[in-house]
Amino acid sequence: MPGVTSPSGGHNTNKAVRHHTLVVLVENQPGVLARVAGLFARRGFNIYSLAVAPTDDDERFSRITIVVDVESSPLEQITKQLFKLINVVKISELDPDDSVERELMIATVKADPSVRSQVIELVDVFKGSVIDVGFDELSIAVNGEPDKLDDVEELLRPYGIVELQRTGRVALPKLERTPPRLKSVQNRVAN
Amino acid sequence: MEPNEPTNGGAALIRALELEGVEVIFGLPGGAILPVYDPIIESSIRHVLVRHEQGAGHMAEGYAHVTGKPGVCMVTSGPAATNVVTPLADAYLDSVPMVCITGQVPYAAIGTDAFQECDTTGITMSITKHNYLVSDARDIPRIVREAFHIATTGRPGPVLIDVPKDIVDPTNPRSALDWYWPTDEEVIAGLPGYRPTTKGHPRKIKEAAEMILAAERPVIYAGGGILKARAAEALKELAELTGIHVVTTLMARGAFPDDHELCLGMPGMHGNYTAVMSFQETDLLITLGARFDDRVTGKLDEFASKAKVIHADIDPAELGKNRAPDVPIVGDARLVIEEIVSAIRSLLESGRTQADTSAWKQTISGWQEKHPLHYDQHVPGERLKPQFVLETLRDNTPSDTIVCSGVGQHQMWTSQYWHFNHPYTWVNSGGLGTMGFSVPAAIGAKAAFPDRMVWAIDGDGCFQMTAQELVTATVEKIPVKIAILNNSYLGMVRQWQEMFYDERYSEVFLSQDVPDYKMWAESMGCAGFRVDSPEEVLPTIQKANEINDRPVVIDFRTDAAEKVFPMVASGKSNSEVMVHPSQVAGIGEF
Numbered sequence A: 001m002p003g004v005t006s007p008s009g010g011h012n013t014n015k016a017v018r019h020h021t022l023v024v025l026v027e028n029q030p031g032v033l034a035r036v037a038g039l040f041a042r043r044g045f046n047i048y049s050l051a052v053a054p055t056d057d058d059e060r061f062s063r064i065t066i067v068v069d070v071e072s073s074p075l076e077q078i079t080k081q082l083f084k085l086i087n088v089v090k091i092s093e094l095d096p097d098d099s100v101e102r103e104l105m106i107a108t109v110k111a112d113p114s115v116r117s118q119v120i121e122l123v124d125v126f127k128g129s130v131i132d133v134g135f136d137e138l139s140i141a142v143n144g145e146p147d148k149l150d151d152v153e154e155l156l157r158p159y160g161i162v163e164l165q166r167t168g169r170v171a172l173p174k175l176e177r178t179p180p181r182l183k184s185v186q187n188r189v190a191n
Numbered sequence B: 001m002e003p004n005e006p007t008n009g010g011a012a013l014i015r016a017l018e019l020e021g022v023e024v025i026f027g028l029p030g031g032a033i034l035p036v037y038d039p040i041i042e043s044s045i046r047h048v049l050v051r052h053e054q055g056a057g058h059m060a061e062g063y064a065h066v067t068g069k070p071g072v073c074m075v076t077s078g079p080a081a082t083n084v085v086t087p088l089a090d091a092y093l094d095s096v097p098m099v100c101i102t103g104q105v106p107y108a109a110i111g112t113d114a115f116q117e118c119d120t121t122g123i124t125m126s127i128t129k130h131n132y133l134v135s136d137a138r139d140i141p142r143i144v145r146e147a148f149h150i151a152t153t154g155r156p157g158p159v160l161i162d163v164p165k166d167i168v169d170p171t172n173p174r175s176a177l178d179w180y181w182p183t184d185e186e187v188i189a190g191l192p193g194y195r196p197t198t199k200g201h202p203r204k205i206k207e208a209a210e211m212i213l214a215a216e217r218p219v220i221y222a223g224g225g226i227l228k229a230r231a232a233e234a235l236k237e238l239a240e241l242t243g244i245h246v247v248t249t250l251m252a253r254g255a256f257p258d259d260h261e262l263c264l265g266m267p268g269m270h271g272n273y274t275a276v277m278s279f280q281e282t283d284l285l286i287t288l289g290a291r292f293d294d295r296v297t298g299k300l301d302e303f304a305s306k307a308k309v310i311h312a313d314i315d316p317a318e319l320g321k322n323r324a325p326d327v328p329i330v331g332d333a334r335l336v337i338e339e340i341v342s343a344i345r346s347l348l349e350s351g352r353t354q355a356d357t358s359a360w361k362q363t364i365s366g367w368q369e370k371h372p373l374h375y376d377q378h379v380p381g382e383r384l385k386p387q388f389v390l391e392t393l394r395d396n397t398p399s400d401t402i403v404c405s406g407v408g409q410h411q412m413w414t415s416q417y418w419h420f421n422h423p424y425t426w427v428n429s430g431g432l433g434t435m436g437f438s439v440p441a442a443i444g445a446k447a448a449f450p451d452r453m454v455w456a457i458d459g460d461g462c463f464q465m466t467a468q469e470l471v472t473a474t475v476e477k478i479p480v481k482i483a484i485l486n487n488s489y490l491g492m493v494r495q496w497q498e499m500f501y502d503e504r505y506s507e508v509f510l511s512q513d514v515p516d517y518k519m520w521a522e523s524m525g526c527a528g529f530r531v532d533s534p535e536e537v538l539p540t541i542q543k544a545n546e547i548n549d550r551p552v553v554i555d556f557r558t559d560a561a562e563k564v565f566p567m568v569a570s571g572k573s574n575s576e577v578m579v580h581p582s583q584v585a586g587i588g589e590f
């Protein structure tokens, strides 16, 4: 897809790119993902990762979580253009600092009997699990914050990664830490 | 059709169009859309049978431009659907309300590369405001209502409905439905993601009103949104209340009368000197329903660099897309202007006074005196000056004449030299710049207003792209008038090659002799004339104006060397505007 860059490739690789997560609530209708993806391609915006799933009201709505790698002003333009799509109902922009993010990684790793226990130990440390065992390979699954998955990937690489897939991240806003009443007092004080 | 009455998709589709108030459909049938054409025989809706589907699309646009109502076109699947891609893109870029219905292969055959199948919704996704692939006949009344709602509200635009054949074919059980007609509330509830903002934010309105009163060198930058919002009256009130000059973009010609002392006319690449310079020197750019298009701004960083910007638009994505506004206002241009006017009134009533703008007004009239539009008069023995033809036509047609144009030099001259004193009298392709637009657009406009005079000013290149629609005009008795400014060149491209490619003319010469436009016109049932000398211009126009029973084509043989001035070269700053060579001495002194 022209609008999608892989996590390692694409434009702006020499600059540390800032990621923004857009959580887009869409009407559950045929072609809606194509509309969203097509809009990114047509307006020259890059998608870093993308995850789609039905919501609790799955008859009517789906949620598309899109991570984009842009500076803030094009981000505003992306959001506004996205919102013009008739099937887009709501867009929340999640700042990495104000959200909790998770991603799932599954991978097949070279692991002959001599190193198998090392690989299993490593997966254990990251609270992952072994999901399949072959003669000299293991398939493992780890979920966690995207940064942590990068670490796991790095640590597994020396053993030999046969295949690796990541889902792209999903995110929710961080919850309030203080009870609502206290918060309104704080607001009043701050103003 | 009564509620719950059993019916079929094809009949329901036509009934739905009738209930939406559609007066005319421009189209051409074929296999996949056949079942929808059958109920047209009994319908109250007029159908205009075009000769090429691109014509149907531009006719629908022309109709929409002059009426403000959505234009409707209907074509079959595959090649017919791809033939309307150009008008859809055109309508999308110029925010023209339009509903396009395309036939599609039966639902079960979709994806099999069936005969005349193409992915119409996929192809048109990025050039429509929204599109639908109907999968169930029972959705038809709802989808038609939604399509008209979406096409005409918020920022208007084209909506396409792709209808698989089985769903409209009465012999197929999949076409069965019980008739219903959704209420407005049901339509809105069914579109949870579509809520256009129309009223401006009161705080922003107040800020705008204060800035307007404080500005010493204000100017109004009026765009096509004024016409879309039917805000011409409101704009006039704002201009007259504050005494602020109004610049009308190519899409807004006629939104403010050219004969008004506050009108500065067209800005941009071929804008007049005063309009261009007023933007460069203003301290407050009051932008209403315009979008900082590159043809207006020239080099963006150097555009209106001394100005604060108020930007009101119904489309929030336009605010800050090209130029960051100081006061962004999302809203309908008419409502926003009315709100600004009343905010200014109450500020004035509370004792606030407007800043002194008299020095600015003098600067403006100085520019107007020094750099009016100019062309060198005809030299005996040489070809006609296109500007002279336009002036003569302008001065010998009713003031409410609807003028359409193609794309090229003739378009720019028409916008420059015509006096648009009424809204909705100018129909052209601004955003997409579609050659071939004018003949079909004129037919669409004339179909809407049979009693008005409709002139298309066309280029010889443009005319050859869609001229066959004059057959449609003759047969359907839609007597439009066409003035071809025939310079035997793709003139605008020739101008760029002359000025920026060392006069190396590559593939821009058409022909002196073929086609014979007079004969071609006559073969299509039109009256045809050819004019070579200045003396013949007026009498021929008068003759053409007398003819009302068929279309007229006049082939004006014009000077190929004539160029459009002023001009801001592509990518250059507006401050580097090139005026007519005879005015060069006066440049830069203001």
Ligand SMILES: Cc1ncc(C[n+]2csc(CCOP(=O)(O)OP(=O)(O)O)c2C)c(N)n1
Binding pocket: B406, B407, B408, B409, B410, B411, B433, B434, B435, B458, B459, B460, B461, B462, B463, B485, B487, B489, B490, B491, B492, B493
């Ligand atoms: C469909 C299409 N093809 C190409 C162009 C590029 N183009 C812009 S103006 C122009 C020349 C138009 O020639 P003509 O209709 O004779 O008008 P003139 O400039 O001579 O008045 C061309 C080729 C275009 N705008 N649209």
Ligand SMILES: [Mg+2]
Binding pocket: B459, B460, B461, B485, B486, B487, B488, B489, B490, B491
């Ligand atoms: Mg020409």
